Amino acid sequence: MPSGTTEQDGGGVSGETHTTYGTNLISNRNEPEGENQVEEAELKYGASHVIHLFVPVSMCMAMVVFTMNTITFYSQNNGRHLLYTPFVKETDSIVEKGLMSLGNALVMLFVVVMMTILLIVFYKYKFYKLIHGWLIISSFLLLFLFTTIYVQEVLKSFDISPSAVLVIFGLGNYGVLGMMCIHWKGPLRLQQFYLITMSALMALVFIKYLPEWTVWFVLFVISVWDLVAVLTPKGPLRYLVETAQERNEPIFPALIYSSGVIYPYVIVTAVENPKNGSISVASAEPTNLSSTQPTEAQPSVKRPKVKRIAQKVQVETAPSANNVNEGETSTARVERERVPIVPGQAYARHEEYQEEKGVKLGLGDFIFYSVLLGKASSYFDWNTTIACYVAILIGLCFTLVLLAVFKRALPALPISIFSGLIFYFCTRWIITPFVTRVSQSCFLY
Amino acid sequence: MGYPLTIACYIASFSPAIALFYSFIAHDPVQIILFFLGSFFWLVSILFSSLIWFGLSSILPDTFLISLAICIFVQEFSRVAYFMLGLNKITRQGQISVAPGVSDLHNARHMLALVCGLGMGVISALFYTMNAFAIFSGPGTIGLPDALETGVIDPNRAGKYLPLYYTLSAFLLTVFHVTWTIMVWDTCHKIKRSPSAFIPAAAALVSHLFVTFLSSLNSRGFHVIVFSIQFLVLLICIAYCNVIMGGTIGSFVNGISQSIIDAITLKQIRVLIDERKMRNQRHAVPDEPMTERGGVNETGGSNSSAPDTIDA
Numbered sequence: 215m216p217s218g219t220t221e222q223d224g225g226g227v228s229g230e231t232h233t234t235y236g237t238n239l240i241s242n243r244n245e246p247e248g249e250n251q252v253e254e255a256e257l258k259y260g261a262s263h264v265i266h267l268f269v270p271v272s273m274c275m276a277m278v279v280f281t282m283n284t285i286t287f288y289s290q291n292n293g294r295h296l297l298y299t300p301f302v303k304e305t306d307s308i309v310e311k312g313l314m315s316l317g318n319a320l321v322m323l324f325v326v327v328m329m330t331i332l333l334i335v336f337y338k339y340k341f342y343k344l345i346h347g348w349l350i351i352s353s354f355l356l357l358f359l360f361t362t363i364y365v366q367e368v369l370k371s372f373d374i375s376p377s378a379v380l381v382i383f384g385l386g387n388y389g390v391l392g393m394m395c396i397h398w399k400g401p402l403r404l405q406q407f408y409l410i411t412m413s414a415l416m417a418l419v420f421i422k423y424l425p426e427w428t429v430w431f432v433l434f435v436i437s438v439w440d441l442v443a444v445l446t447p448k449g450p451l452r453y454l455v456e457t458a459q460e461r462n463e464p465i466f467p468a469l470i471y472s473s474g475v476i477y478p479y480v481i482v483t484a485v486e487n488p489k490n491g492s493i494s495v496a497s498a499e500p501t502n503l504s505s506t507q508p509t510e511a512q513p514s515v516k517r518p519k520v521k522r523i524a525q526k527v528q529v530e531t532a533p534s535a536n537n538v539n540e541g542e543t544s545t546a547r548v549e550r551e552r553v554p555i556v557p558g559q560a561y562a563r564h565e566e567y568q569e570e571k572g573v574k575l576g577l578g579d580f581i582f583y584s585v586l587l588g589k590a591s592s593y594f595d596w597n598t599t600i601a602c603y604v605a606i607l608i609g610l611c612f613t614l615v616l617l618a619v620f621k622r623a624l625p626a627l628p629i630s631i632f633s634g635l636i637f638y639f640c641t642r643w644i645i646t647p648f649v650t651r652v653s654q655s656c657f658l659y
Numbered sequence: 660m661g662y663p664l665t666i667a668c669y670i671a672s673f674s675p676a677i678a679l680f681y682s683f684i685a686h687d688p689v690q691i692i693l694f695f696l697g698s699f700f701w702l703v704s705i706l707f708s709s710l711i712w713f714g715l716s717s718i719l720p721d722t723f724l725i726s727l728a729i730c731i732f733v734q735e736f737s738r739v740a741y742f743m744l745g746l747n748k749i750t751r752q753g754q755i756s757v758a759p760g761v762s763d764l765h766n767a768r769h770m771l772a773l774v775c776g777l778g779m780g781v782i783s784a785l786f787y788t789m790n791a792f793a794i795f796s797g798p799g800t801i802g803l804p805d806a807l808e809t810g811v812i813d814p815n816r817a818g819k820y821l822p823l824y825y826t827l828s829a830f831l832l833t834v835f836h837v838t839w840t841i842m843v844w845d846t847c848h849k850i851k852r853s854p855s856a857f858i859p860a861a862a863a864l865v866s867h868l869f870v871t872f873l874s875s876l877n878s879r880g881f882h883v884i885v886f887s888i889q890f891l892v893l894l895i896c897i898a899y900c901n902v903i904m905g906g907t908i909g910s911f912v913n914g915i916s917q918s919i920i921d922a923i924t925l926k927q928i929r930v931l932i933d934e935r936k937m938r939n940q941r942h943a944v945p946d947e948p949m950t951e952r953g954g955v956n957e958t959g960g961s962n963s964s965a966p967d968t969i970d971a
Contacts, residue, residue: 261688268691596789601702604782608699611692640706648709649786652727656877658828658870658889659730659783 264614274580277414278588287367288422289592296423298322319431330450357389360415413577417584429589440625455623579626586634598641605637606630665796672829676781690774697778704737731867742847769904776840780833788829838896839863845903
């Protein structure tokens, strides 16, 4: 096995914690390492994380944008609204509109805050079954009800009419498979697929039912809330993260989309886990710090690629898995891929545990990014969509850079959403007129 | 008709970008991020220039041409700003760096310029074409009275060739941005050492202005002439970039002819088969993509062979 050589390599580079990066880099460098080598290697490692977040985020956004542009059901509002947005009167007055939207956003924020607090209370007193049930019910709703609506609209707009039996059979299988993948176990790609699809569906529901201007206010308010909840000393999300770490449990971000209200959350710590870095091969040596030795005897070394995406998903699926305390849950499986650790075994210290996880992004982030992009694309101006897309991705990158600097949980929404909002409004009102003017005169610019 | 047309337009306009992306960028996450950062910088530059346009047009009556010129200056300046970000540090040779995929290469800083320039080029081409392509997809066909009235594009001048012109423009923009970035960054890299190093940047600026204002003739219907001149300029720019990277005109011509021959004789497939054979023979071949001058010629080749296919 290659583990012997990599260990040697890693030991040769510095012998300290950061060694395993050496193995990740292209192997032909033998130069003496500089002071900043470690940092740069971390950056390199972080970069691959960023890309592994880019892909699912882009897929989620692509699904939402595609749906918004092909299926009219989601882009037009037929007067029905969510319960959380009580002010839906049609007016022309800008002030009134702004006030109503702000009101809606605040009501929505209130609901989110209440849910968060409820969740934390449950979590604090260890009502795991309750939380788990909550999660199951909400994902059940998404997988069956919302998917049914979506499929119905897709079939309608493409004018396909399969038989009812076929549809019910397909939907039932889809839903059941999804429930299995998310809450029990299933192939990793499938899990990711389901999570992405569910986020996209949720985002579509938001786009459809939130009134025009409320969306922007909600995005803004939620980002601010995310900032507050994660960064303030008494912030609920921070509390959640810390409690989870104290209990040596995976943090639960999946709690997060619960009963239709989601919870913006990124978590994420430790992009740069120095010990068992990107390669699970290399993780053989540091593992003995964190977990007991005998596990190393069965190093099922897998390719790192699969695994890295797994980190993200692991987060999302983690809660359900560990709550039930089943040994053979999906979390356990994921972790076994990463490091040879016996499933169900508690981590020795939570630092090691943090290092396990890599970067994570809550489903809430997926949803709100997609809401922003989907809403931006609903005005038939592709420039706006592209601008928002690039802005959001750059915001995400920047968040991850900050993550590498601060090495603690950070909110992913604020930077991305703010830059997305800025570019949305600028593009819509300033850039597009200019660009249109230029291309009207047939100028290449 | 609509959707196939749109898809064809996208494929044709972004084929060089996709080819470059796959052969140079996609394998390295750092380069992908730099690619996106490049497009972000272009976005910021266009934001500033349209802000300037917005401000100027509220003061002066007709400021369109001035703001277009300013827009070009701002774009070139954004390249300089991007360079100032400290990217030259990445490409220092002989040290462990952030982007091993980049700094190992023979022409590390030019590769980086290619990556970032491609980001800029792709997003500018997207901005230029996306709305037009969306209109092509229907409902309705270009050239109908409604499109004339709303006047989003002026189909009257180009007629049924409008999709072709948009495609060619997008293509030009993508590759031009790459070449301009290489030129400007070369200046930025050398300006401290020799005072005569401003020439590449000046060339980039002049060619950018020239191409832009040449394209205004499009509105009078001289598409064929305009595009042939623009492609000539593009060819000169690519040759100049080749010289900057340390090639000569001879090697440039060689590279192009070689790549054309390769394209005709299906070299890709042959290489693929050869590689497979090699892999089967010995597994320990290190994967070292494009270490040497091959990269440069490849760039020139893929740039120059693509227009042939599109023109034909």
